[in-house]
Amino acid sequence: MAQMLVKLNVNGIEREVLVDPDDRLLDVLRDEFGYKSVKEGCGTGDCGLCTVLMDGKPVLSCVIPAFQAKNHKITTLEGLNNDPLMKKIQEQFRAHQAAQCGFCTPAMEIIGWHLLSRKKGASKQEIKEAISGTLCRCTGYYDIIDAIYDAGRPE
Amino acid sequence: MNAQTAEEFLMEIQKKAERGELLYIGKELRRIDDLEKVLGSPIYTNDLIPRNTLYARLVLSRYPHAIIKNISVSKALNYPGVRYVLTYKDVPGLNESSTIIPDRPLFAFNKVRSTGDIVAAVIAEKPNRAQEAKELVEVEYEPLKPVFDPIEAMKPDAPKIHDDGNIVKHVKVRKGDIEKGFQEADYIIENTFRTQHQDAAPMETETAFAVPRGEKILIIGSMQTPHHVQAAVAKVLGWPIDRVEVIQAVTGGAFGPKSDEPPYDVASIAALGAIKTGKPVLMSMTREESMIAHTKRHPAIITHKTGVKANGKLTASKVQIVLDGGAYASLGVLVIVRATFHANGPYEIPNVWNDGYKVYTNNTYTGSFRGFGAPQAIFAAESQMDEIAKKLNMDPLDLRLINMLRPGSRTSTGQLMDESCGLPECLDAVVKASDYRKKKELYSKQDGKIRRGIGIAMLHHGNALGPEGNDYAYVHLSVEKNGKVHLGTGLTEFGTGAISGLAQIAASVLGVPIDYFTIDRPNTLIHHETGPTVASRVIAIGGNAARDAALKLKQKLLPVASKLINCKVEDVQIVDGYVYCKGKEHKTISWEELVKEAYEANIELNTLGYYMAPSCKWDEETGLGSPYNQYTFGAAIAEVEVDTETGLYKVLNYYVAFDVGRAINPKSVRGQIYGGTVQGLGYAMMEELVHKEGYVVNPNLKDYYIPTSLDIPEQIQTIIIEKQGSMGPFGAKIVAEPPVVLPAPAIRNAIMDAIGKGINSLPITSEKVYKAIKS
Numbered sequence: 001m002a003q004m005l006v007k008l009n010v011n012g013i014e015r016e017v018l019v020d021p022d023d024r025l026l027d028v029l030r031d032e033f034g035y036k037s038v039k040e041g042c043g044t045g046d047c048g049l050c051t052v053l054m055d056g057k058p059v060l061s062c063v064i065p066a067f068q069a070k071n072h073k074i075t076t077l078e079g080l081n082n083d084p085l086m087k088k089i090q091e092q093f094r095a096h097q098a099a100q101c102g103f104c105t106p107a108m109e110i111i112g113w114h115l116l117s118r119k120k121g122a123s124k125q126e127i128k129e130a131i132s133g134t135l136c137r138c139t140g141y142y143d144i145i146d147a148i149y150d151a152g153r154p155e
Numbered sequence: 156m157n158a159q160t161a162e163e164f165l166m167e168i169q170k171k172a173e174r175g176e177l178l179y180i181g182k183e184l185r186r187i188d189d190l191e192k193v194l195g196s197p198i199y200t201n202d203l204i205p206r207n208t209l210y211a212r213l214v215l216s217r218y219p220h221a222i223i224k225n226i227s228v229s230k231a232l233n234y235p236g237v238r239y240v241l242t243y244k245d246v247p248g249l250n251e252s253s254t255i256i257p258d259r260p261l262f263a264f265n266k267v268r269s270t271g272d273i274v275a276a277v278i279a280e281k282p283n284r285a286q287e288a289k290e291l292v293e294v295e296y297e298p299l300k301p302v303f304d305p306i307e308a309m310k311p312d313a314p315k316i317h318d319d320g321n322i323v324k325h326v327k328v329r330k331g332d333i334e335k336g337f338q339e340a341d342y343i344i345e346n347t348f349r350t351q352h353q354d355a356a357p358m359e360t361e362t363a364f365a366v367p368r369g370e371k372i373l374i375i376g377s378m379q380t381p382h383h384v385q386a387a388v389a390k391v392l393g394w395p396i397d398r399v400e401v402i403q404a405v406t407g408g409a410f411g412p413k414s415d416e417p418p419y420d421v422a423s424i425a426a427l428g429a430i431k432t433g434k435p436v437l438m439s440m441t442r443e444e445s446m447i448a449h450t451k452r453h454p455a456i457i458t459h460k461t462g463v464k465a466n467g468k469l470t471a472s473k474v475q476i477v478l479d480g481g482a483y484a485s486l487g488v489l490v491i492v493r494a495t496f497h498a499n500g501p502y503e504i505p506n507v508w509n510d511g512y513k514v515y516t517n518n519t520y521t522g523s524f525r526g527f528g529a530p531q532a533i534f535a536a537e538s539q540m541d542e543i544a545k546k547l548n549m550d551p552l553d554l555r556l557i558n559m560l561r562p563g564s565r566t567s568t569g570q571l572m573d574e575s576c577g578l579p580e581c582l583d584a585v586v587k588a589s590d591y592r593k594k595k596e597l598y599s600k601q602d603g604k605i606r607r608g609i610g611i612a613m614l615h616h617g618n619a620l621g622p623e624g625n626d627y628a629y630v631h632l633s634v635e636k637n638g639k640v641h642l643g644t645g646l647t648e649f650g651t652g653a654i655s656g657l658a659q660i661a662a663s664v665l666g667v668p669i670d671y672f673t674i675d676r677p678n679t680l681i682h683h684e685t686g687p688t689v690a691s692r693v694i695a696i697g698g699n700a701a702r703d704a705a706l707k708l709k710q711k712l713l714p715v716a717s718k719l720i721n722c723k724v725e726d727v728q729i730v731d732g733y734v735y736c737k738g739k740e741h742k743t744i745s746w747e748e749l750v751k752e753a754y755e756a757n758i759e760l761n762t763l764g765y766y767m768a769p770s771c772k773w774d775e776e777t778g779l780g781s782p783y784n785q786y787t788f789g790a791a792i793a794e795v796e797v798d799t800e801t802g803l804y805k806v807l808n809y810y811v812a813f814d815v816g817r818a819i820n821p822k823s824v825r826g827q828i829y830g831g832t833v834q835g836l837g838y839a840m841m842e843e844l845v846h847k848e849g850y851v852v853n854p855n856l857k858d859y860y861i862p863t864s865l866d867i868p869e870q871i872q873t874i875i876i877e878k879q880g881s882m883g884p885f886g887a888k889i890v891a892e893p894p895v896v897l898p899a900p901a902i903r904n905a906i907m908d909a910i911g912k913g914i915n916s917l918p919i920t921s922e923k924v925y926k927a928i929k930s
Contacts, residue, residue: 022283036202037195039407041358042442046856049358077195090193094185097826101650102192103199103358103407128864135856137358137408138650140833141864142871143826 006067011079019066026050028066037077037106048134051107052076077106086113092147100138107134112148121152165740172730179663183822186655198405200362200377204437211438212285214275214292216267219517219849220301231291236284239431241276248393252419256484268316268482271448271519278428301517305479308516321515324488326495328509328778336471336506340462344543348535349916352844353452355524359407361417362439365425371398374422377406379414381677382684387419388426403677409649411523414689415486417449446854450522453478455531459539467557471506474498480513485522487513489623494528500536501615503564517849526895537612537900570781577814577878581790584812584874589792604799608909612900613790616893617783619692626768629683630700634760638747643675645685646697651891652823653693657701664705666729667746691889698884704764715753785880787888788814793901797909802925812874816888828873831894837862839899
């Protein structure tokens with residue numbers, strides 16, 4: 001299989017990486033860039049744990065070939081860890097014990113961030129809808145919804 | 156002490172001192188291991204692999220039952236990127252991957268017994284190459300006659316799956332005189348209930364990697380029981396166990412299968428691969444591999460025959476439970492014990508006759524999963540209660556009030572309930588919270604196509620291992636010179652927060668804030684073998700060990716403090732990180748100063764806490780006795796709304812109360828109740844891993860539905876009742892498993908209230924509701 005050199009922009013860093021045509025964006029983010037917050041829960045686009053932002057919108061990195069990410073800006077949780085809104089979300093996840101096993105946490109936080117950055121003070125119903133494509137098997141979602149909700153409220 | 160006067164400080168310290176050992180008990184403290192999780196730090200198994208790691212993929216059996224004539228790996232070996240193909244021929248030690256009964260080979264060799272059997276593992280430079288090369292492993296099979304129905308499999312002429320018969324385990328309860336009990340009854344009610352395969356679906360699949368280190372091997376993986384994995388790998392390699400080092404990485408959910416045999420498989424395959432190739436090997440199950448090859452919740456066929464007097468008093472209960480064990484015994488031989496002991500529900504019944512069978516079939520194997528036999532048993536028992544109430548034309552609540560366990564009652568095994576039986580309080584709490592009586596009345600007058608219903612379910616849940624093994628734990632505490640406390644144990648964290656709870660208990664006994672604590676990663680080279688992290692037993696059993704370790708540490712520190720602050724040993728107080736002499740609160744020193752002094756005095760601040768639960772006594776033949784040291788109790792009420800034209804329904808409200816003895820951290824307790832309830836809601840409403848002729852039809856998260864955020868009720872109202880138990884620290888009981896049990900019967904009974912007909916098989920899909928309405 002012919003490998004190709006692709007220039008990717010991840011968390012503001014541009015880098016050329018050599019990829020196979022069937023390399024998934026998920027693996028390149030994890031293995032080449034070292035962004036391990038991006039998780040694989042199913043590999044078939046069903047669980048949402050590999051969610052990253054592409055040009056600011058949530059996408060599933062397990063079903064996107066890496067080469068298709070060229071000319072797009074990719075953001076993972078690592079790229080948002082210093083963002084004030086993300087810090088607030090993370091603080092609320094801790095306060096609500098919304099991270100139990102923690103495996104879905106990065107995806108939930110990214111989706112929460114995406115929602116709240118567009119709509120401060122999102123309702124619980126809006127939060128439920130936003131995270132409905134991302135599975136959690138530990139929390140039953142309540143503490144996650146409360147954490148995002150509280151992060152969106154004025155202090 | 157910002158802006159706080161000395162007087163205020165003294166008052167605060169005195170108030171805290173009054174709480175004494177309970178200072179941090181019952182407090183909603185944060186978890187101490189969550190920072191890395193919210194930051195997305197590399198802490199899980201697959202995040203930690205070295206750069207030159209190879210990847211393994213499983214070749215699973217193509218038939219549910221067949222003889223293996225030949226396995227040829229040469230084509231797969233020649234595929235680009237492939238480094239090795241493992242089969243049974245590569246196992247230097249025992250080709251076995253079993254927990255209790257040695258019936259399951261790591262690699263199938265003479266025959267396959269299910270489509271989850273592992274025949275080979277392909278190891279390649281990239282996962283994709285391993286996946287592609289799987290198809291090139293040539294296996295010649297000669298199919299055998301399979302059997303999939305456990306009732307059929309019990310018959311003497313059924314195809315034999317192993318050398319002996321297909322009944323792996325038969326558990327009995329024989330109490331009173333069952334025939335007399337039926338004679339005394341005014342009514343006899345008989346029903347059969349069926350439950351399905353449920354997949355635990357932890358968001359992280361089973362995974363481990365192995366790194367060869369000369370004479371030794373290092374394994375890092377996702378698991379509940381590192382010491383058991385260590386022993387299993389050593390057996391496969393034919394090595395002494397001290398050459399195998401196992402570290403539990405942060406584990407992305409577990410729920411039971413990760414205490415059963417699947418972690419042995421991934422660790423052993425990674426280890427064999429690493430030894431054969433000389434490189435690190437990651438064996439991380441794909442979701443499909445996991446859903447086919449790991450253990451699931453047993454489907455059950457449960458028949459109830461109950462005798463009841465016209466006044467509602469139960470006189471006899473005869474229950475038969477048949478669990479579809481799939482092809483292997485696994486921890487299922489213990490699951491059937493718990494199922495059979497809880498089969499009659501939380502009621503006092505004078506005459507009981509239970510038979511529980513775990514049966515081999517050619518379905519994929521079943522084993523440990525949150526609740527461990529209780530979800531099946533209680534679904535049947537609590538559905539039966541509502542069928543009885545219907546027969547008697549009695550409110551299901553009243554039938555329960557007449558028969559439920561109270562202090563002074565005896566269980567089906569004859570165990571006496573002491574004052575810690577909080578079942579009446581649980582039931583009362585949910586009845587009040589839901590306004591049950593009023594709604595029951597209101598809903599009985601409905602007509603129209605949208606109808607509401609309200610249903611109850613209750614449980615008792617024997618705590619910790621009981622008949623499932625020796626219930627012991629070690630917890631190690633060591634204090635650094637700077638005052639930091641390390642908590643180490645072979646017990647594992649996989650999301651419940653229980654290990655933070657151990658720190659909370661140790662902190663309370665020591666009098667030091669939880670911020671001083673760090674939790675060391677469980678490592679078989681460092682930590683004592685401490686039994687499995689199962690049966691929700693970390694707090695109830697491990698908590699006593701943590702308390703013991705902290706007490707021993709305190710014993711070492713008190714004399715040092717006594718000298719340092721010139722105070723009698725018995726008057727030394729350590730409260731919230733401050734050390735002072737009773738009555739001289741104004742002269743405090745810090746925890747750090749005390750620790751420093753201990754170091755200078757050459758006192759070793761290192762203690763090992765140990766706890767072994769009192770042994771449980773019951774009769775093997777009759778089941779009579781006290782199989783568990785204490786019980787958790789719970790009650791739930793579900794309210795549903797059914798569209799009688801389509802069968803579509805939703806759960807509007809869910810009220811649930813648990814008697815947890817003592818909530819060490821109420822926030823964590825509620826987290827377990829929420830999570831367990833929603834997993835139980837999935838079991839009740841939508842989850843079914845469908846087997847067709849031995850093949851799993853939906854081994855993916857697209858066709859196997861687990862609840863999403865849009866499937867949950869508006870709110871779950873949780874009520875915590877605290878009737879202290881005799882075993883756990885500060886009276887704590889177990890909590891992580893029971894919440895998964897109640898939704899299925901509560902929802903089933905609520906639907907029956909709404910439509911007048913009971914649905915006796917899980918999951919209760921809208922299709923089943925529709926058919927019930929139309930029948």
